[in-house]
Amino acid sequence: MQLPRFIRTLTGRRLDWTLAAIAFVVALLPVYALMPWTNDLSRLLSVPLAPVTHLGMFVRDQIRPPQPRFDPQAPETLALEREVAQYRMLYEQSRLEVERLERSLASLRAVSARVDSPDSRLIEASVIAGDPSRRNGVFTLNAGDRHGVRAGAAALVDGDVFVGVIAPEVGNFQSVLIPANKLPSIGSRLFPPEGSDPRAPASSYPGAVLKPTGRGTWTAEVATSMALAPGMIARLADDRFGRAALGSRIGVVVAVEPVEQAPLARRVEIRPILDLDGLSSVILAVPAEVPR
Amino acid sequence: MRWSVYAVAILIAASLDASVGSLFAVGELRGQFLPAVVVFALLAAPRKLGVRIAMLGGLVADLLSPVVLPTQEVLIVPGPRALGFALGALAVIQLRSLLYRQNPLAGSAATFVFSLLAAVAFVFIFSIRSLVLDGGAPWWPGSGAGEVWRRFLGAIGDGILALPTLWLLGKTRSIWAFTTATRVSPGLARQSG
Numbered sequence: 001m002q003l004p005r006f007i008r009t010l011t012g013r014r015l016d017w018t019l020a021a022i023a024f025v026v027a028l029l030p031v032y033a034l035m036p037w038t039n040d041l042s043r044l045l046s047v048p049l050a051p052v053t054h055l056g057m058f059v060r061d062q063i064r065p066p067q068p069r070f071d072p073q074a075p076e077t078l079a080l081e082r083e084v085a086q087y088r089m090l091y092e093q094s095r096l097e098v099e100r101l102e103r104s105l106a107s108l109r110a111v112s113a114r115v116d117s118p119d120s121r122l123i124e125a126s127v128i129a130g131d132p133s134r135r136n137g138v139f140t141l142n143a144g145d146r147h148g149v150r151a152g153a154a155a156l157v158d159g160d161v162f163v164g165v166i167a168p169e170v171g172n173f174q175s176v177l178i179p180a181n182k183l184p185s186i187g188s189r190l191f192p193p194e195g196s197d198p199r200a201p202a203s204s205y206p207g208a209v210l211k212p213t214g215r216g217t218w219t220a221e222v223a224t225s226m227a228l229a230p231g232m233i234a235r236l237a238d239d240r241f242g243r244a245a246l247g248s249r250i251g252v253v254v255a256v257e258p259v260e261q262a263p264l265a266r267r268v269e270i271r272p273i274l275d276l277d278g279l280s281s282v283i284l285a286v287p288a289e290v291p292r
Numbered sequence: 293m294r295w296s297v298y299a300v301a302i303l304i305a306a307s308l309d310a311s312v313g314s315l316f317a318v319g320e321l322r323g324q325f326l327p328a329v330v331v332f333a334l335l336a337a338p339r340k341l342g343v344r345i346a347m348l349g350g351l352v353a354d355l356l357s358p359v360v361l362p363t364q365e366v367l368i369v370p371g372p373r374a375l376g377f378a379l380g381a382l383a384v385i386q387l388r389s390l391l392y393r394q395n396p397l398a399g400s401a402a403t404f405v406f407s408l409l410a411a412v413a414f415v416f417i418f419s420i421r422s423l424v425l426d427g428g429a430p431w432w433p434g435s436g437a438g439e440v441w442r443r444f445l446g447a448i449g450d451g452i453l454a455l456p457t458l459w460l461l462g463k464t465r466s467i468w469a470f471t472t473a474t475r476v477s478p479g480l481a482r483q484s485g
Contacts, residue, residue, distance in 0.1 A: 016343040020378055023347065027371025027417050030425050031361065038368035042355045049307040049356075056311025063315055 100281075107283050110159025111244060120244065121288050123147055125155075126281045128174070138167070139177040139279060148286035149175045154236075154245030155282035161273045162186075162236045162248040163282060179276050180250060181218065186210040187238030188250055190222065190268070193231045207237060210250065210270060217272070218251060223265040228256045234270050244285035249273050293337040293345075294469045301461075302349045305329040306356055316453055321445045323453030326353055327410070330377060331403045331454065332461045334384045335391070336470040342385045343378050350377030350410070361428040372417035376410030383409050399458040404451030411443030 010018055026034075046053075071077060104124045111122055125143035143149050151168040155177050165183065167176040180186060189205045196205060206226055210218035222228060232253040236245050251270035259265045305325035316323045330349040334342050350373040357373070358366040384402050391398040419436055422429040431439035 012340055016378070019344065019347055020375060023351075023371040023374040023378070024417075025371075027369055027375065028421055028424065031365075031367055034369060035365070035367060038355070038370055039358075039366065041370075042358065042368040045352070045355045049303055049310070052304050052307035053311045056308050060312045060315055063312075 104281065104283075107157070107159050111156055111283050111285070120242075120285045121148075122244070123149075123284050123286055124281050125149070125175070125284055127177075127279050130279075138179065138182070139164075139276070141166075141175050141177055141282065141284075142173065143284065144171040144173040144175050146172050149284055150286065152240065152242075153284050153286060154241035154248070155284055156245060156248055157274060157279065157282055159283075160248045162241070162245055162250050163274060163276060163279065165241055166284065177282065181212050181216055181272060183212070186218070186236065186250060187240075188220075188234040189237045190228065190232045190234055190253065193233055193252075208234065208268065208270075210234065213269070217254070218270040219267060220270065221259055221262065221265045221267050223262065225264075228253065228266055228268060230254055230256060232268075242285055293333065293341065293471070294467070297468050298333055298345065299348070301329050301333075302326060302352050306352050310356060316449065318449075319445075320442050321449045323449030323451075324407075324446070325453065325457055327377075327380075327407045327450045328399075328403050328454035328457035329461065330381070331384055331399060331406050332458055333468075334381055334406075335388060335399065335402065336465070336468065338471065339385050339388070342381045346377035346381030346406075347374045350374035353377070357430070359428050359430050360432075362432075367428070369418075369421070372414045372421075373410065375417060376413035377406075379413045380406035380408075380410040396455055396459060400451045400454045403454035403458075404447050407447035407450040408444065411440070411447060415439055415443065 108122050108124065123143060125141035125147075127139045128142045129140035130137060141149075141155075149166055149170050151166055151170055153166045154162060155164045155166065157163050162180055164177045164179040167178050169176065186209070187207065188210055189202065189207050191205055196202070204226075206222045206224035206228070208220035208222045210220050213219050218234075230253050234250045234253065236248045236250055239246075251272045253268050254271045255269040257267050257269075259267050305328070309324045309326055313322065313324060326349060330346050333345050337345055351370060353373040354370045355368055358368055361367050384406050387402055387405065391402060415436055418429050418431075429436070429439075431442075434442075
């Protein structure tokens with residue numbers, strides 16, 4: 001195939017001038033005429049250059065590092081590590097806090113389902129100290145008079161477990177929880193573990209005044225014709241501790257034995273539902289209006 | 293001259309300029325390998341190929357130098373450096389007979405002249421472009437005069453970097469297959485030999 005004549009004549013200086021003219025025209029083309037093809041051409045050209053360019057970049061970084069070398073012992077590095085550790089701790093703390101709040105919320109919901117009074121509200125108080133000298137001793141809570149805590153308020157855990165009452169001396173920001181097994185007496189009723197019969201009146205279930213034994217349990221003499229058996233649940237039936245705590249669980253009957261002096265009565269021993277050693281927070285029912 | 297060797301050489305030079313080029317910069321004085329490679333070829337290749345050799349090098353430089361437009365787009369403009377290199381080549385070709393090629397400073401000086409003229413053409417083309425087409429100039433937001441000064445310093449850098457580059461390229465002269473035509477005139481010495 002023979003090339004056109006004007007191409008065949010493009011040699012020597014004529015070719016140079018032609019190329020220069022083409023270059024001049026292309027250099028002055030508007031953007032819309034160049035954009036569709038020159039950028040692609042550039043990208044194509046950069047492909048074979050990539051290995052050398054990468055090698056050059058590597059050499060450049062070796063000769064003139066882009067950033068100072070990492071020094072693990074540098075003061076700023078140590079400071080950063082401390083900050084990372086601190087923020088990691090805060091992160092885990094917040095996660096644990098969320099978990100605790102969710103538990104707390106569940107407890108509040110469980111109790112609030114029973115407390116339907118506009119005059120009272122529920123707050124959560126954390127245990128900030130225990131009695132170091134004895135097991136199941138008193139606990140110090142981080143809620144006090146400013147939070148609406150009143151002496152004699154019942155403390156509940158897990159929604160329906162009665163664990164004690166607030167001691168008479170309530171501080172502004174803290175209070176003391178007297179564990180239930182330190183109370184001289186607690187009025188209760190004994191219900192079957194499967195629950196009470198809704199058709200039977202509550203008074204048909206035996207009442208029991210629980211007295212602490214000193215071993216962490218309670219004992220009570222129950223005069224009733226109803227069958228008593230281990231596993232029965234003692235529920236609070238004592239108006240001194242407020243409406244919120246009524247019906248909450250206190251303990252489980254672990255032993256039933258006859259009383260020699262009173263043939264119609266039986267002595268029951270009741271073990272607390274919860275071991276208070278691991279107590280971390282309690283729910284308190286306080287008046288709706290908090291004094292300022 | 294082997295065009296393939298030249299093509300590989302300018303591609304490598306352009307790659308090095310794009311990667312390790314910053315190592316050879318002192319402020320605005322920045323040297324590049326590509327002009328030295330082009331000048332090396334210009335000094336040894338046949339004169340008739342000079343402009344084409346230079347334009348090819350300029351085209352590669354154009355294709356690897358995007359311009360940022362006022363619309364924040366990037367544009368490749370082929371031509372300004374190709375024309376600039378062609379202008380530089382015309383000067384170097386004219387200088388060739390005056391230069392003592394064994395002197396390393398001769399190549400360096402030729403590179404300086406080459407880069408300076410290439411810069412003049414480059415600034416001229418882009419000035420027209422920005423005036424006529426209202427397109428972006430590579431020196432924006434700087435001024436054209438500032439670009440001329442920067443290019444002048446760049447030409448000095450090219451001349452300095454040409455010293456080692458031309459020396460290294462001289463070691464590879466055999467693979468370039470330059471044809472040297474030495475004019476021999478008959479004389480007494482030759483006849484006696």
